Amino acid sequence: MSAEEFRHYGRAVVDWIADYYENIESLPVLSKVEPGQIRSNLPSHAPQKGEPFEDILKDIAELILPGVTHWQSPNFFAFFPANTSGPAILGDLLSSGLGVQGMLWTTSPACTELETHVLDWLVEMLDLPHKFLSSESGGGVIQDAASSASLCALLSGRERATNFASNERGCNTRFVAYTSNQAHSSIEKAVKIAGIGRENLRLVDVDERFGMQADHLAQLIEKDRQEGRIPCFVAATVGTTSSNGVDPLPEIGEICRKNNIWLHVDAAMAGTAALCPEYRWIHNGLEMADSYCFNPHKWMFTNFDCDCFYVADRGALIQTLSILPEYLRNKASESGAVIDYRDWHIPLGRRFRSLKLWFVIRHYGVEGLQHHVRRHIELAQQFAGWVEQDDHFELAVKPPLNLVCFRHRGGDELNQQLMDQLNRSGDLYLTQTSMHDRLTLRLCVGQTATEFRHVERAWKKIQEIAAELEAVH
Numbered sequence: 001m002s003a004e005e006f007r008h009y010g011r012a013v014v015d016w017i018a019d020y021y022e023n024i025e026s027l028p029v030l031s032k033v034e035p036g037q038i039r040s041n042l043p044s045h046a047p048q049k050g051e052p053f054e055d056i057l058k059d060i061a062e063l064i065l066p067g068v069t070h071w072q073s074p075n076f077f078a079f080f081p082a083n084t085s086g087p088a089i090l091g092d093l094l095s096s097g098l099g100v101q102g103m104l105w106t107t108s109p110a111c112t113e114l115e116t117h118v119l120d121w122l123v124e125m126l127d128l129p130h131k132f133l134s135s136e137s138g139g140g141v142i143q144d145a146a147s148s149a150s151l152c153a154l155l156s157g158r159e160r161a162t163n164f165a166s167n168e169r170g171c172n173t174r175f176v177a178y179t180s181n182q183a184h185s186s187i188e189k190a191v192k193i194a195g196i197g198r199e200n201l202r203l204v205d206v207d208e209r210f211g212m213q214a215d216h217l218a219q220l221i222e223k224d225r226q227e228g229r230i231p232c233f234v235a236a237t238v239g240t241t242s243s244n245g246v247d248p249l250p251e252i253g254e255i256c257r258k259n260n261i262w263l264h265v266d267a268a269m270a271g272t273a274a275l276c277p278e279y280r281w282i283h284n285g286l287e288m289a290d291s292y293c294f295n296p297h298k299w300m301f302t303n304f305d306c307d308c309f310y311v312a313d314r315g316a317l318i319q320t321l322s323i324l325p326e327y328l329r330n331k332a333s334e335s336g337a338v339i340d341y342r343d344w345h346i347p348l349g350r351r352f353r354s355l356k357l358w359f360v361i362r363h364y365g366v367e368g369l370q371h372h373v374r375r376h377i378e379l380a381q382q383f384a385g386w387v388e389q390d391d392h393f394e395l396a397v398k399p400p401l402n403l404v405c406f407r408h409r410g411g412d413e414l415n416q417q418l419m420d421q422l423n424r425s426g427d428l429y430l431t432q433t434s435m436h437d438r439l440t441l442r443l444c445v446g447q448t449a450t451e452f453r454h455v456e457r458a459w460k461k462i463q464e465i466a467a468e469l470e471a472v473h
């Protein structure tokens with residue numbers, strides 16, 4: 001593709017995306033295709049000869065779009081958001097354009113230094129403990145996802161617990177890890193990958209607000225110690241995926257410190273709320289954590305993938321993950337004056353992901369980001385108020401931030417039908433969880449373009465379909 005063609009089609013693609021965002025509200029949020037339908041319209045074999053770019057672009061609308069669930073729709077309230085924004089998309093495009101691979105400082109100094117710098121900015125923006133700054137003992141790195149960050153934290157905890165012996169001799173079966181029974185499934189996955197074994201992951205009970213019960217954690221650790229096991233890792237959650245529960249970090253941190261256990265705090269979605277001083281209570285006690293992560297790719301207007309992972313002691317992380325084959329040796333690394341991020345995560349290679357984050361922060365400014373986060377929380381709280389005022393519905397728990405867990409009082413079957421019909425309507429998309437052993441609907445407000453009218457329309461639609469179902473039940 002010549003520069004001239006690239007210019008021409010590049011403009012066409014940007015126009016296509018702008019049109020898409022202008023029309024996104026009119027599209028059914030949840031894709032309606034059947035399994036296999038998208039593939040059935042694709043040729044069985046790759047083309048032998050190159051095709052005109054116009055044809056390729058045309059096929060996006062005809063062949064691909066029907067199978068797209070519109071995550072950026074303002075009517076998307078499912079799971080947790082994965083929001084994006086103009087500056088993020090353009091930053092990502094520039095990253096693709098530069099096409100650098102930043103495994104070492106020397107393979108593109110700007111890729112490393114901008115990342116270090118923006119992650120230091122974020123420590124200040126979220127008012128995180130200063131030990132996470134690169135100028136202190138720790139530092140931050142962009143990972144693809146919270147799952148990878150938690151795995152790196154677990155590996156570091158495992159190694160620190162035995163003076164980095166497992167890296168040399170392999171894993172023994174006496175390690176134990178702890179998390180609450182509400183924690184994200186990525187913790188269980190990390191435990192499997194790290195060779196700890198699922199049987200050695202303890203699920204700690206939660207209280208009525210779905211936060212970890214610290215007493216129970218202490219009891220489990222004590223029992224494991226007495227039985228000769230090696231407690232090495234606790235994963236606490238700030239904003240659980242099911243219910244947005246917040247674990248009590250001060251108590252958990254105290255227990256970890258006493259027992260010399262690595263404490264990782266997973267704030268994948270909710271961490272973004274700490275942009276606003278009034279929500280910083282979610283991080284109370286974070287000064288006792290060994291590591292922390294949150295995903296700007298969930299709620300901070302930065303397109304997937306972008307997880308920010310911080311450690312208090314970068315030495316432990318680097319000692320856990322570092323490798324040095326001859327073909328990667330270079331003067332800058334040996335000088336000790338630079339960061340080589342290849343030692344801070346699982347893959348060797350890495351994209352220039354800090355560009356999109358830098359664009360987002362500069363475009364919105366701290367005040368702009370705060371404005372949108374406050375608005376989302378306000379809308380969710382408004383929705384929760386409507387649920388409370390309607391006798392047919394109840395809240396499963398008082399929503400701390402932007403996730404509302406609620407249900408119709410008519411039982412699981414009615415709630416299931418209600419959700420299925422809402423999602424089939426295409427007007428909105430929400431998902432479910434189980435709380436108090438009952439099917440519970442989740443409505444999370446966090447898409448970039450979501451406004452009052454979208455949340456209001458969602459509630460009206462929920463009431464309307466519920467009324468129809470009540471009539472037949």
Ligand SMILES: *Cc1c(COP(=O)(O)O)cnc(C)c1O
Nearest residue numbers: 145146147184186240241268269
């Ligand atoms: C979404 C989520 C994750 C997993 O996020 P990825 O970045 O997709 O790995 C982990 N923990 C919590 C609490 C989450 O909400």
